[in-house]
Amino acid sequence: xxxxxxxxxxxxxxxxxxxxxxxxxxxxxxxxxxxxxxxxxxxxxxxxxxxxxxxxxxxxxxxxxxxxxxxxxxxxxxxxxxxxxxxxxxxxxxxxxxxxxxxxxxxxxxxxxxxxxxxxxxxxxxxxxxxxxxxxxxxxxxxxxxxxxxxxxxxxxxxxxxxxxxxxxxxxxxxxxxxxxxxxxxxxxxxxxxxxxx
Ligand SMILES: N[C@@H](CCC(=O)N[C@@H](CS)C(=O)NCC(=O)O)C(=O)O
Numbered sequence: 595x596x597x598x599x600x601x602x603x604x605x606x607x608x609x610x611x612x613x614x615x616x617x618x619x620x621x622x623x624x625x626x627x628x629x630x631x632x633x634x635x636x637x638x639x640x641x642x643x644x645x646x647x648x649x650x651x652x653x654x655x656x657x658x659x660x661x662x663x664x665x666x667x668x669x670x671x672x673x674x675x676x677x678x679x680x681x682x683x684x685x686x687x688x689x690x691x692x693x694x695x696x697x698x699x700x701x702x703x704x705x706x707x708x709x710x711x712x713x714x715x716x717x718x719x720x721x722x723x724x725x726x727x728x729x730x731x732x733x734x735x736x737x738x739x740x741x742x743x744x745x746x747x748x749x750x751x752x753x754x755x756x757x758x759x760x761x762x763x764x765x766x767x768x769x770x771x772x773x774x775x776x777x778x779x780x781x782x783x784x785x786x787x788x789x790x791x792x
Contacts, residue, residue: 596647598625598634601791604694604755605657606644610788611747612661616668620646658687661744673744686734686745690752693727696720697756724756725767732770742782750778754789 597613597620599606613620625634625643637653638645645655646663654660665672674680700720703712731749738745753775756764765772779786 595619595649596621596623598623598637598643598645598647600625600627600643602755602758603643604751604790605691607751607754607788607790608691608747609644609646609657609660609664611742611751611785612664612672612744614784614788615742615747616664616671618664618667658691661687661747665744674739679739682734682737683743683745686731686738687748689727689731689734690745690748693724693731694752694755696723696727697760700724701759728756728768728771732768732774735771735774742778742785746778746782747785750775750785751788751790758790758792 595618597606597609599610599622601624610620610622623633625631625645627634627641627643630641634643634645635641637647638655640655642656644657644660645653646660647653654663661672674683697720700717703717703720735749738749749771753764753768753771757772757775779789
C-alpha cells in the first residue's frame, strides 16, 4: 500500500505511527499538496494528505478513516474496543486533530492569503480554539494507558507538528503537554522518528 504523505504533515505522522504499531508496511510517496498533482487528486479529490492507495488501486482518506482501516486489518491492535476506552481514544484523537486543524488554519491564513487580507480576529479565534483543546488534552493525557494506541499517536503527531511550527507558543502555554511528549518518546523511541519533521 502506498501512503501519499509529507514529512511535516501531522495527520500523515499519525497514520505512520499507527501502521508501525499494526505492523503494516507502507510505501511512502512524498507528496506536495500545493502542486495538486494527478496522483493526489486522483486518490483524494479533496487534494489533502494523507491518502492511502490500496493494492487494488482504490484509495482511502482521511487520516481517521485510514487509522480505522489499519485497525481493522490488524485485528484491532490500534483502537481499544471496550466502549469506554474506545470513546476515550476517539475523543482524544478529535481534540488533538482539532487543535491542529485550528492552528493550521491560522498558519494557512498567512501562508496563502495576501497580507492585506489577513483577518486577525479570525486568526485569534483559531488560536482560542486550539488553546482550549490543548488545555483539555493536558488534563486527559495523564489517564492514557501505558500501551500506545490511537490516542497516543494523535497527541504525539499533533503536538509534534505544533512544536515544529509554533515552538514558543507551545512551550509557553502548554508545558505539561511538552513534558508528556518527551516522556512518550523516551518510553517509545521507535515513534519519535515518525513524528512531523521539517
Ligand atoms: N482531516 C484531514 C486533514 C488533512 C489535512 O489537512 N492535511 C494537510 C496536511 S497535514 C493538507 O493536505 N493540507 C493541504 C491543503 O489544505 O491544501 C485528515 O485527518 O487527514
